[in-house]
Amino acid sequence: MVRKNEFITVAEELFLETGFENTSIDDIVKRMDVAKGLFYHYFDTKEDLLTAIVERLLDEIKSSIELAMEKKGLTAIERFKELTPSNSGISDRSKMIVSLFHKERNQAFHHLVEERASEFLIPAVERIIRQGVDEGIFQTKYPRETAIAWMTMLGSVGKSAPNEPTPEQLLQMNAARLELSERMLGAKPGTLDELLRRPFSGVSDKACQR
Amino acid sequence: MVRKNEFITVAEELFLETGFENTSIDDIVKRMDVAKGLFYHYFDTKEDLLTAIVERLLDEIKSSIELAMEKKGLTAIERFKELTPSNSGISDRSKMIVSLFHKERNQAFHHLVEERASEFLIPAVERIIRQGVDEGIFQTKYPRETAIAWMTMLGSVGKSAPNEPTPEQLLQMNAARLELSERMLGAKPGTLDELLRRPFSGVSDKACQR
Amino acid sequence: MVRKNEFITVAEELFLETGFENTSIDDIVKRMDVAKGLFYHYFDTKEDLLTAIVERLLDEIKSSIELAMEKKGLTAIERFKELTPSNSGISDRSKMIVSLFHKERNQAFHHLVEERASEFLIPAVERIIRQGVDEGIFQTKYPRETAIAWMTMLGSVGKSAPNEPTPEQLLQMNAARLELSERMLGAKPGTLDELLRRPFSGVSDKACQR
Amino acid sequence: MVRKNEFITVAEELFLETGFENTSIDDIVKRMDVAKGLFYHYFDTKEDLLTAIVERLLDEIKSSIELAMEKKGLTAIERFKELTPSNSGISDRSKMIVSLFHKERNQAFHHLVEERASEFLIPAVERIIRQGVDEGIFQTKYPRETAIAWMTMLGSVGKSAPNEPTPEQLLQMNAARLELSERMLGAKPGTLDELLRRPFSGVSDKACQR
DNA sequence: GATGAATGAGAATTCATTCAT
DNA sequence: TATGAATGAATTCTCATTCAT
Structure with a gap:
C-alpha cells in the first residue's frame, strides 16, 4: 500500500511536469528506481493509474x-x-x-x-x-x-x-x-x-x- | 495550396475531436484518402501542421x-x-x-x-x-x-x-x-x-x- | 548481458556483410528471431549499437x-x-x-x-x-x-x-x-x-x- | 546533355560531401533548383546516376x-x-x-x-x-x-x-x-x-x- | 512483492519512383 | 524538356503490456 502510494505520488509529479501522454511507464519506474513489472503488480493499465491519482x-x-x-x-x-x-x-x-x-x-x-x-x-x-x-x-x-x-x-x-x-x-x-x-x-x-x-x-x- | 489547406482543415477537425497526441498522421491521410507521403510533401513534421493550423x-x-x-x-x-x-x-x-x-x-x-x-x-x-x-x-x-x-x-x-x-x-x-x-x-x-x-x-x- | 552481446555479434556480422546503412533493425531482429522491441531494450539507437560493436x-x-x-x-x-x-x-x-x-x-x-x-x-x-x-x-x-x-x-x-x-x-x-x-x-x-x-x-x- | 551533365556534377559534389546513401534525389534537385521529375527524365534510378558519375x-x-x-x-x-x-x-x-x-x-x-x-x-x-x-x-x-x-x-x-x-x-x-x-x-x-x-x-x- | 527480459502494434518520418500535365 | 503532386514501402523508434522467475 505504501508502495502503491509511492507510484501515485511519483506519477502525479511526472504527469504534472510532462503531461499524461508524454510520460511513459518507463519514466515512472526509472524515477522510482524499481522494475517495470512492479508497476503492473499494482495497476492494470496506465489509465488505471490516472484514475488512482485523481x-x-x-x-x-x-x-x-x-x-x-x-x-x-x-x-x-x-x-x-x-x-x-x-x-x-x-x-x-x-x-x-x-x-x-x-x-x-x-x-x-x-x-x-x-x-x-x-x-x-x-x-x-x-x-x-x-x-x-x-x-x-x-x-x-x-x-x-x-x-x-x-x-x-x-x-x-x-x-x-x-x-x-x-x-x-x-x-x-x-x-x-x-x-x-x-x-x-x-x-x-x-x-x-x-x-x-x-x-x-x-x-x-x-x-x-x- | 488547395491540397495543403485541405490538410489543415481535416487536421483541425481531428485535433479538435481527438486531441493532437491522439491523432496520427495515418488518421489524417486516411480521412483524406491520400497516401501518407503526401502529408510530408506539404509539411515537415506533425508539429509543423499544428503551427499551420494555428x-x-x-x-x-x-x-x-x-x-x-x-x-x-x-x-x-x-x-x-x-x-x-x-x-x-x-x-x-x-x-x-x-x-x-x-x-x-x-x-x-x-x-x-x-x-x-x-x-x-x-x-x-x-x-x-x-x-x-x-x-x-x-x-x-x-x-x-x-x-x-x-x-x-x-x-x-x-x-x-x-x-x-x-x-x-x-x-x-x-x-x-x-x-x-x-x-x-x-x-x-x-x-x-x-x-x-x-x-x-x-x-x-x-x-x-x- | 549475454543477449546484448548476441545483438552485437549478429549486428557485426550483418554490418560487415551488407554495410551499416543497408542493415535495418528488422534484419537484425529477424536473424535473431526476437521482437524488434527487444533491440531497444538494450540499445537506445542504431548508432548506439555501432558504438557498442566498435x-x-x-x-x-x-x-x-x-x-x-x-x-x-x-x-x-x-x-x-x-x-x-x-x-x-x-x-x-x-x-x-x-x-x-x-x-x-x-x-x-x-x-x-x-x-x-x-x-x-x-x-x-x-x-x-x-x-x-x-x-x-x-x-x-x-x-x-x-x-x-x-x-x-x-x-x-x-x-x-x-x-x-x-x-x-x-x-x-x-x-x-x-x-x-x-x-x-x-x-x-x-x-x-x-x-x-x-x-x-x-x-x-x-x-x-x- | 548539358543538363544531364549538371546532374552528374551536382550529384558528385553531394555524394562526396555526404555520401551516396545520405544524399536524396531531393537534395540534388533542390541544389539545382529544378523539379524532381526532371531527374527521372535523365536517369532511371539513383543507382544509374552513380554509374554515370563513375x-x-x-x-x-x-x-x-x-x-x-x-x-x-x-x-x-x-x-x-x-x-x-x-x-x-x-x-x-x-x-x-x-x-x-x-x-x-x-x-x-x-x-x-x-x-x-x-x-x-x-x-x-x-x-x-x-x-x-x-x-x-x-x-x-x-x-x-x-x-x-x-x-x-x-x-x-x-x-x-x-x-x-x-x-x-x-x-x-x-x-x-x-x-x-x-x-x-x-x-x-x-x-x-x-x-x-x-x-x-x-x-x-x-x-x-x- | 519484485525483477527485467520479451513482445508487438503502431507512431513519425524518409525517399525512390511514377505520372499526368 | 520540365513540373510537382502523389504514391507507398521501408525505416527508426516508442511504449503499454505480459510473463517466467
Whole structure:
C-alpha cells in the first residue's frame, strides 16, 4: 500500500511536469528506481493509474472541504478563509487542484480532475455564497454560476501579467482580483480585504503562469 | 495550396475531436484518402501542421478583430457587438477560438492558440473597456485584468449547466452572464442587455460543454 | 548481458556483410528471431549499437596488443610475431580489424574503427619499429610514418590478385609483401622471412578481396 | 546533355560531401533548383546516376592516363611526373580519384571507382615501374604488387599527421614519403627527389585527412 | 512483492519512383 | 524538356503490456 502510494505520488509529479501522454511507464519506474513489472503488480493499465491519482486527490480535497464546511458558527467570509489552502488542513499537494483548474498542460488529467472536483469544490463555494447572501454581505441571484465564474476568475487574472511579474504588477493583479471579487459576489468594497490580502496567491499566480 | 489547406482543415477537425497526441498522421491521410507521403510533401513534421493550423486560425481572428476595431464612430457596446462572432464576418470555424480558450482537451493546440490569440483578442477587449470607461458606461480601474477575467467568465459560466441544458437553464445562464458582466465591467444594470441577449452563446455553451 | 552481446555479434556480422546503412533493425531482429522491441531494450539507437560493436572490438584489440607489448625480453621481430593475430590470443573475430583497415564497404563502421584502432595498433607498431632500429635490424628515420604505411601496405597488396587467387599468385603476393616489408623497414633481406612466412595472411587476403 | 551533365556534377559534389546513401534525389534537385521529375527524365534510378558519375570520372582519368602513357621518349621518372595531376592535363575534379583511394566516406561510390580505376591507373603505374626497372633506376621483382602498394602508401602516410599539420609535420611527411618510395621502388636515394618534392601533395594530404 | 527480459502494434518520418500535365 | 503532386514501402523508434522467475 505504501508502495502503491509511492507510484501515485511519483506519477502525479511526472504527469504534472510532462503531461499524461508524454510520460511513459518507463519514466515512472526509472524515477522510482524499481522494475517495470512492479508497476503492473499494482495497476492494470496506465489509465488505471490516472484514475488512482485523481481518486486520491479528490479524497483529499473532499475531506478537507467537508472539514471546512462542517465547522459550526462560521461566517461566509470565515468559511472561505477556511477553504483557502493555506488555512485549511488541505495537503500541500492538493493545493494544486485549484491551479489545475487553469492548467492547460494536459488533457486527460485535467479533464478528469476538473470534472470530478467540481462535484465538491464548486458546490461548497456555492453554499458559502448562499450563506453570504443570507448574511447580507453578498448579493447575487445566481450563486451557482457565480461560484464557478468566481473560481475561474481568480485563476485567470494571473495570466494578465508576464511570467516574471514585478511586485507592482502583483499588487495590481491582487487589487484587480479584489475589485472583481467584490463586484461578482455583490459585496461592499473592502469586505473581502482580509480574505484576498494574499488570496490563493501561492497557488494561482505561480502555478497559473504556465 | 488547395491540397495543403485541405490538410489543415481535416487536421483541425481531428485535433479538435481527438486531441493532437491522439491523432496520427495515418488518421489524417486516411480521412483524406491520400497516401501518407503526401502529408510530408506539404509539411515537415506533425508539429509543423499544428503551427499551420494555428496560423490560419489566428489570421482569421486577427483580421476580423481588426475589421471590428477599425470602424469609426462606434460606442463601446456597439464595438463589442461588432466583435461578437455572430455579428461579425468571422468565419464559423474560427468562432471556436473563444471556446478553445477553455478547452483543455489538448495541450499543445490550446496552449499555442491561447498564447497567440491573446495578442489580439485581449488587447482589443481591453481597448473597448477603456473606451467604455471614457464614455462613462463602464467603470473600472483594471481594464487589462478585467478584460481577461471577463472573457474567461463568459466561457466558464457555460460549465455550470449539464451537458444538455433545458431552456430554463439556458435562460438562467444567460441572466447570470449578464449580471456578472455588468458587475465586472462596472456597468449599470441593463446596459448590456442588448449585447448579451444571445451573446457569444452559440460559441461558449455548446463548445465549452466538452 | 549475454543477449546484448548476441545483438552485437549478429549486428557485426550483418554490418560487415551488407554495410551499416543497408542493415535495418528488422534484419537484425529477424536473424535473431526476437521482437524488434527487444533491440531497444538494450540499445537506445542504431548508432548506439555501432558504438557498442566498435567498443567491444577495440577492447579485444587493445588488450591483446597490451598483452603482446608487455612481454619482457622479446626482440622486435618476436614482438611483431606476438602481435600477429594467429600467434597471439586475439579472438578470431577481431582479426578482422586489420582487414577493416582496408575495407571500404561501409563508412561509419570503418571510420570509427580505423580512427580508434590507430590509437592502439599504430603506436604499438611504431614502438616495435623503434625497438628494431635500436636493435640494429631495422633502419629508418621515420618510424611513425613507416608504421602506418607498412600496416596499410600489408593489406593493400592483397588487392593485386584476383578474387580467387591461384596458389602461385598467393606465393607471389607473399614474396612481394616480404620484399616490400624489408625495404620499408630497412631490414636486411631474409630478416623477416620467419615473420611473414604466412603472415597476417588469413586476414588480409580473404578479407580484403571484397 | 548539358543538363544531364549538371546532374552528374551536382550529384558528385553531394555524394562526396555526404555520401551516396545520405544524399536524396531531393537534395540534388533542390541544389539545382529544378523539379524532381526532371531527374527521372535523365536517369532511371539513383543507382544509374552513380554509374554515370563513375563513368565520366573514369573517362577523364583514362584519357589523361593514356595521354601521359602515349608520349614517346620519356624516362620512367618523367612519365611519373606526367601522371601527376598537377602536371598532366587531368581535370581538377578528377584529381579526387587519387584521394578517393583513401576516402572512407562512402561505400558504393568508393568501391565502384576504386575497382574500375585500378583497371587504368595501377596498370599504368606498373608499366612505368617496369620501364624504370629496365632503365636501371628501379629495382624490384614485383612491379604489379609494388604499384598498388606504392599508390596506397602515398595516401596513407598523410594519416600519420593531425588534421591541421604544422609545416614541420608536412616536411617530415614528405621526407618519409620520399624515403619509403625510394625503398619500395628500389631506387637510389635522391632519385625521386624531383618527383616527390611536392608530390601528389595537393591531393593526398588535404584530401586524405578526412 | 519484485525483477527485467520479451513482445508487438503502431507512431513519425524518409525517399525512390511514377505520372499526368 | 520540365513540373510537382502523389504514391507507398521501408525505416527508426516508442511504449503499454505480459510473463517466467
